[in-house]
Amino acid sequence: MRHDSTLLTLVLNSAEGVLQIVLGHTFLDETFSVVNAASICAASRGAEALTPALQKMLRACAIPAGGIKRIACVRGPGGFTGIRLGTATALGLARACGATLAGLDYLPLLAENALAACPKAHCEQAQKIAWAILHARRNEVVLQGFAKNLAPITPTLACALKDAAQLMQKHGVPLAVFGSGLLRNAQELADLFPEAASSFLLEDITCLAPESLLKAAAKASYGLSPIEPAYVRACDAEQNLPEIAKTMGQNPDDAVSRFAALTHNRTP
16 A cells, blocks of 8 residues: 555445445545445434444444544535435544545536446447436436536536426437436436437446545545535425424414524524
């Protein structure tokens, strides 16, 4: 192992169903080497599973937590609970061991892993677009388009399925369509945009390659500030707040006002 400018780096990904922990060395020339990696299918038990799994990995590698110099965390988009879990864990650990922090965007990582899984014949086609599509809620998705060199060609958008299909149609038949939003809505998207059906990657690629995560961490910019989550859309509880307040016997307008004050540091 190289010892020049070595930075022990921890990477966390809890954007969707699988919790991922990657421990490795990153170097100032942006190269890297994986030391250990774990994937945990925790579903709703992420908060209970993440810290013990991290402790187990550090013990197995005989590495004290204080040896971690960098912590990178996938900041979204994805599930609200998972994103909060990852970014909060990263912040707490960084404060405890004096590490610096970096946020990683999920959709470019998903695109990189998807294109690596594409049949070679597909990848050789010119001027095609890869669409990363995440499940948001019923009939709604989050999506972003990428060129074959992984350069984004659209911003990250939250929209209805029919609007996603229209956006893909506007850009022509895609090179690949992938992600949890496709897996949950494959037939609906095929009905809305039948030309794309042959480009569907109907496999779960939400568990990213450890090398892909550490590679992104090696290239990230680090600092002391907390990682800013990339939620993209408002959470279900926020959108349903007026109805929730009603069921609790509270004034919906007051509840919305108090929530706005809490999330924007204002006095209601």
